[in-house]
Amino acid sequence: MKSHQAKDKILDAAKTLFYKDGINATGINTITDKAGVAKMSLYNNFPSKADLVEAYIESRNIEWQALYAIRLATAHTPLDKILAVFDAYRDHAESAVDNGFRGCGMLNAAAEFPAHSPERDAVKLLKEGIEQLLTEHLSELFSDPKQIQYIATMLSFLLEGSIARAGLECSSDKLIIVRKMAEDLIQTQLQLTTK
Known part of the structure; x- marks a missing residue:
């Protein structure tokens, strides 16, 4: 998967989960599961959860x-x-x-x-x-x-x-x-x- 595709998938998943469940209640594993990407892919695109927020x-x-x-x-x-x-x-x-x-x-x-x-x-x-x-x-x-x-x-x-x-x-x-x-x-x- 190309980096920009993974980044878009991660952000789309985070947008849905952050809005639906709240930022603090949403863990990194939940985001990567919903996005269908590896945890390393998340950190390659967003060095921290703060960057994703x-x-x-x-x-x-x-x-x-x-x-x-x-x-x-x-x-x-x-x-x-x-x-x-x-x-x-x-x-x-x-x-x-x-x-x-x-x-x-x-x-x-x-x-x-x-x-x-x-x-x-x-x-x-x-x-x-x-x-x-x-x-x-x-x-x-x-x-x-x-x-x-x-x-x-x-x-x-x-x-x-x-x-x-x-x-x-x-x-x-x-x-x-x-x-x-x-x-x-x-x-x-x-x-x-x-x-």
Whole structure:
């Protein structure tokens, strides 16, 4: 088996197992068994479990970015672009249904590690990137930087809170509701700005 094929098989197995069972509960032997590779093949591609976890977190982000790009391609207004972020969260949640939806894979991963660990810091950075996307789209609607940051923070809290609740309920219903809440919040802020 070629090295890149083995690496893909290992990462695919880890993605499924880490999301389904948790990172700390998933041993190397379980990953290699599911991937159908020798343990040495895993260590040739990922020198440590920490390296595999890092690749897992990045792969979750890449998946979400691809879904967001699809949604963004059909967004025509600044509001559409903001709502595309919410839609991509829902798309990502619904793509995990086959493995039993457990909420945001990145937040779940972060919860397994201590404060200021590289894993938590990586997730924090990715979540800050999503809030930055919201900020950029909001700057097309509003001019006051403080207002933009305030609304972006509210939207981020709505988004992350809804994905946490969706994970607890094993359903994307909260993500449908929060999209409407985000739209209402932005429309209200626009009305207040024009008064």
